Amino acid sequence: MLVKYQPMYWTIGVIALQTINSQFQRQVFKWGAIISLSEGQLMEIARKCRIDIVEMVHKAGAGHPGGSLSAIDFIVGLYGTEFRFDAKNPNWEDRDRFIMSKGHASPAVYSMLHQLDIITKSDIDSFRTLGSTCQGHVDMKWTEGVDFSAGSLGMGLSFGLGCAIAARMDSSERNIWVMIGDGETQEGQIWEAAMATDFHKIGNLNVVIDRNRIQNDDFMDVQMEIGDIGAKFQSFGWKVIEIDGHNMQEITNAIGEASSDQTEPYAIVAHTIKGKGVSFMENNPSFHGKAPSDEELVIALEELS
Amino acid sequence: MSAPSTGGASRDGYGSALLKLASDPRVVVLEADLGKSTKSCLFRAEHPERTVSMGIAEQNMMLVSAGMASSGKIPFASTFAIFTERAFEQVRNGIARPGLVVHICGSHGGIHTGTDGSSAQSIEDLGIYRTIPNMTVLHPCDDLSAEELTIQLLNHDNPSYTRTARNKVPRVYTEDNVSEIKIGKGNVIKEGNDVAIIACGVMVNEAKIAAQKLSEEGINACIVDMHTIKPLDGDLIQELARQCGCIVTVEDHSVIGGLGGGVAEYLSRNIPTPLEMVGVNDRFGESGDTSDLMSHLNIDYNAIVSASHAAIKRK
Numbered sequence: 001m002l003v004k005y006q007p008m009y010w011t012i013g014v015i016a017l018q019t020i021n022s023q024f025q026r027q028v029f030k031w032g033a034i035i036s037l038s039e040g041q042l043m044e045i046a047r048k049c050r051i052d053i054v055e056m057v058h059k060a061g062a063g064h065p066g067g068s069l070s071a072i073d074f075i076v077g078l079y080g081t082e083f084r085f086d087a088k089n090p091n092w093e094d095r096d097r098f099i100m101s102k103g104h105a106s107p108a109v110y111s112m113l114h115q116l117d118i119i120t121k122s123d124i125d126s127f128r129t130l131g132s133t134c135q136g137h138v139d140m141k142w143t144e145g146v147d148f149s150a151g152s153l154g155m156g157l158s159f160g161l162g163c164a165i166a167a168r169m170d171s172s173e174r175n176i177w178v179m180i181g182d183g184e185t186q187e188g189q190i191w192e193a194a195m196a197t198d199f200h201k202i203g204n205l206n207v208v209i210d211r212n213r214i215q216n217d218d219f220m221d222v223q224m225e226i227g228d229i230g231a232k233f234q235s236f237g238w239k240v241i242e243i244d245g246h247n248m249q250e251i252t253n254a255i256g257e258a259s260s261d262q263t264e265p266y267a268i269v270a271h272t273i274k275g276k277g278v279s280f281m282e283n284n285p286s287f288h289g290k291a292p293s294d295e296e297l298v299i300a301l302e303e304l305s
Numbered sequence: 306m307s308a309p310s311t312g313g314a315s316r317d318g319y320g321s322a323l324l325k326l327a328s329d330p331r332v333v334v335l336e337a338d339l340g341k342s343t344k345s346c347l348f349r350a351e352h353p354e355r356t357v358s359m360g361i362a363e364q365n366m367m368l369v370s371a372g373m374a375s376s377g378k379i380p381f382a383s384t385f386a387i388f389t390e391r392a393f394e395q396v397r398n399g400i401a402r403p404g405l406v407v408h409i410c411g412s413h414g415g416i417h418t419g420t421d422g423s424s425a426q427s428i429e430d431l432g433i434y435r436t437i438p439n440m441t442v443l444h445p446c447d448d449l450s451a452e453e454l455t456i457q458l459l460n461h462d463n464p465s466y467t468r469t470a471r472n473k474v475p476r477v478y479t480e481d482n483v484s485e486i487k488i489g490k491g492n493v494i495k496e497g498n499d500v501a502i503i504a505c506g507v508m509v510n511e512a513k514i515a516a517q518k519l520s521e522e523g524i525n526a527c528i529v530d531m532h533t534i535k536p537l538d539g540d541l542i543q544e545l546a547r548q549c550g551c552i553v554t555v556e557d558h559s560v561i562g563g564l565g566g567g568v569a570e571y572l573s574r575n576i577p578t579p580l581e582m583v584g585v586n587d588r589f590g591e592s593g594d595t596s597d598l599m600s601h602l603n604i605d606y607n608a609i610v611s612a613s614h615a616a617i618k619r620k
Contacts, residue, residue: 093377099372139402139403140375140403141402141403141404147375148375148403149398149399149402149403151398152394152398152399154364155364155368155395155398155399156368158364158365158367158368158369158371158372158395158399159368159369159371159372159375159399160372161365161368161369161372162368162369162370162371162372162373162374162375162376162380163372163373163375163376164372165357165369165372165373166333166372166373166376166377166378167376169333169354169355169378170376170377188364189362189364189365189368189395192360192362192364192365193365193368193369195360195362196359196360196362196365196369199358199360200357
């Protein structure tokens, strides 16, 4: 459990830093900056998250493992480096925001929050059951550390834009991160938000596109391929970075660049593999929204161990 | 209907309320290229730094509002009533479901609007928003009550939808008595025992004309301004049912799902009482002068008089 790495001055810092300059404040609240996680350590955290993901979906008998496994490396890279939050006080008002717009990939978020000890093992074990902290799709009403109630695609970037505008009005330097799926870009509202972000000159909003090329029914090539997503965001005025979404160095470099530049919105196109880490789920549309069987779970855990 | 020389449209009350609310720095205003019509332009002129233009993109506007609400702001987002409906699912999933306090204003509601025709005549907005958990639904009858209710939203804990109207109608309230109205409480504007006419929006004025006609026949009608469609004032409805023995609902809205629907649901479950509904009878509107349309669609004061006769006969 990663909580053991949290320094005791973390909580002290919440109080003390109110009187210290904001630049220093950013540093202290960055989890990764304090404990200096190496790429190897981040990948190890991601491996543990993958185990949580397949186990919770198996136990629930439902859920979306494919898009969770494609997204998790970026999420770990974000929380492990530049993301400014307080695990002891998830509702801290001036935290950065992580808006998981592809809300069906909730197991990825829950696994991260579990590693941070914001939610418990029993929380993730109750995934999708009556009264559970871990609803089927991420929901800010139900889960500490979740900043958005998702489940209907296409809405998260607009929500993130609202958070970003509010932060600017408050003269806060908080960054807003939104993760969307590549299939999700088929929703017109994504482009309404992209246009408005440029028009309002919003620089504290960044989006990562989980480019795994598979959506619910089939490959995007079959359903509705969008083509060059990066070029499209660029044409809407966004700065674009293309990365291998499973290469932790590329992930953290991109996050570092986007976090430090609040003059422009960044679109990070993370080229990923749906189901990454579990051989029979990789690049397999049938595991978009299906739980592994008992036998498949055994294989998956062997591969992830 | 000719515009009265005094008073204003309920949309004017929304605009003036925003100005009065501006002293609270949390208040922000969002527009979708209709600020001049919804009257949020008044706020924009004074507080451009807290006004966000979303362009003709209502879905984006609803979620941007939600994001701002989650960050400590109190957003007031407006467009035409009909175009809020374009973003219905955004309101449902992005605002009401997480309980984010966003106040939506749909102006130009109902057929009592311009001559644009059926595409601009929202006759289902009250009904659809009433079905969403956590939503408060308001429909004030004049500019003064629209201003008062909008100001009360500042301390309201739920997201809301307020329908305002385009056209001026005679004032129902005065500056002295308007502060007596409260969200969630229907307001009896005329006592009576023979029939209770429960109206909302511009139809409150029409109900007043009908009550005058009825009184000439010796029928003493009670008139209620039911400005809050949800939560519906069940206590008052029950009292009216007991007192008058029959009820007529009156709205510039479909007879399905709105004020009439809500009152019918309440009566049938609590105190079965003869009920007649005046409203748009499950059809779309069309272009036309407002008074011609009201007569054509059978929602003018004559229709209220006839419905009152029918309700009294069923007692």
